Amino acid sequence: xxxxxxxxxxxxxxxxxxxxxxxxxxxxxxxxxxxxxxxxxxxxxxxxxxxxxxxxxxxxxxxxxxxxxxxxxxxxxxxxxxxxxxxxxxxxxxxxxxxxxxxxxxxxxxxxxxxxxxxxxxxxxxxxxxxxxxxxxxxxxxxxxxxxxxxxxxxxxxxxxxxxxxxxxxxxxxxxxxxxxxxxxxxxxxxxxxxxxxxxxxxxxxxxxxxxxxxxxxxxxxxxxxxxxxxxxxxxxxxxxxx
Ligand code: SAH
Numbered sequence: 001x002x003x004x005x006x007x008x009x010x011x012x013x014x015x016x017x018x019x020x021x022x023x024x025x026x027x028x029x030x031x032x033x034x035x036x037x038x039x040x041x042x043x044x045x046x047x048x049x050x051x052x053x054x055x056x057x058x059x060x061x062x063x064x065x066x067x068x069x070x071x072x073x074x075x076x077x078x079x080x081x082x083x084x085x086x087x088x089x090x091x092x093x094x095x096x097x098x099x100x101x102x103x104x105x106x107x108x109x110x111x112x113x114x115x116x117x118x119x120x121x122x123x124x125x126x127x128x129x130x131x132x133x134x135x136x137x138x139x140x141x142x143x144x145x146x147x148x149x150x151x152x153x154x155x156x157x158x159x160x161x162x163x164x165x166x167x168x169x170x171x172x173x174x175x176x177x178x179x180x181x182x183x184x185x186x187x188x189x190x191x192x193x194x195x196x197x198x199x200x201x202x203x204x205x206x207x208x209x210x211x212x213x214x215x216x217x218x219x220x221x222x223x224x225x226x227x228x229x230x231x232x233x234x235x236x237x238x239x240x241x242x243x
Pocket of ligand 1: 012013079080081082083084085086087112113114115161162163164193194195196197198217218219220221222
């Protein structure tokens with residue numbers, strides 16, 4: 001019996017930023033799998049089974065979803081933002097690698113990732129070349145993060161930082177800011193966007209010289225501009241051409 005495993009992105013928060021194809025997949029799901037708060041808030045059929053799990057058990061969750069789908073169910077795994085950006089889609093394929101599931105049809109439905117939602121809110125800071133870096137060292141060593149920070153700054157990308165700071169690792173973001181200040185100088189624009197799209201949204205645009213580690217937490221997306229990123233009125237943008 002064919003089962004279905006759909007990995008869907010819920011966008012940054014507002015209902016209007018969930019794509020119609022994700023809404024449709026949720027309405028048809030027999031099972032919703034994901035991090036507790038997301039699973040609780042999605043709109044699904046009344047008889048859909050909601051499987052909520054902790055944020056840090058991604059591989060377990062992916063294997064569980066695959067096993068459910070293999071029994072012929074229509075499973076939707078939900079992620080915030082886009083499921084392919086530091087989220088569940090890669091975990092599902094990793095699970096598939098170790099446990100082939102020939103009778104499961106897999107689909108990945110994109111969502112608006114936090115970095116793009118934040119960029120749109122403040123103008124066009126990603127108007128030229130940019131990169132995204134996850135600052136959490138849960139799944140990679142910290143020295144690798146430092147190296148990528150340095151090289152990205154040197155290559156003059158605008159940069160988006162996910163998972164900038166948590167209670168478990170409060171000091172690393174201070175180190176990241178030091179590296180960026182040394183590479184980009186104190187005048188470089190930096191944006192702290194907390195819970196973009198939510199009722200408590202808070203966005204601060206400042207510069208590296210003024211930025212402090214306490215401006216970020218786990219619900220904040222940080223953007224650092226390139227050397228050409230600049231203000232126009234209340235907006236921040238990066239011109240499409242570079243010298
Ligand atoms: N798949 C998600 C990212 C998951 S990693 C996406 O594509 O957006 C979790 C990190 O995403 C958080 O630590 C934060 O840096 C960022 N994030 C997710 N939603 C956000 C929001 N609404 N506002 C600000 N940052 C957000």
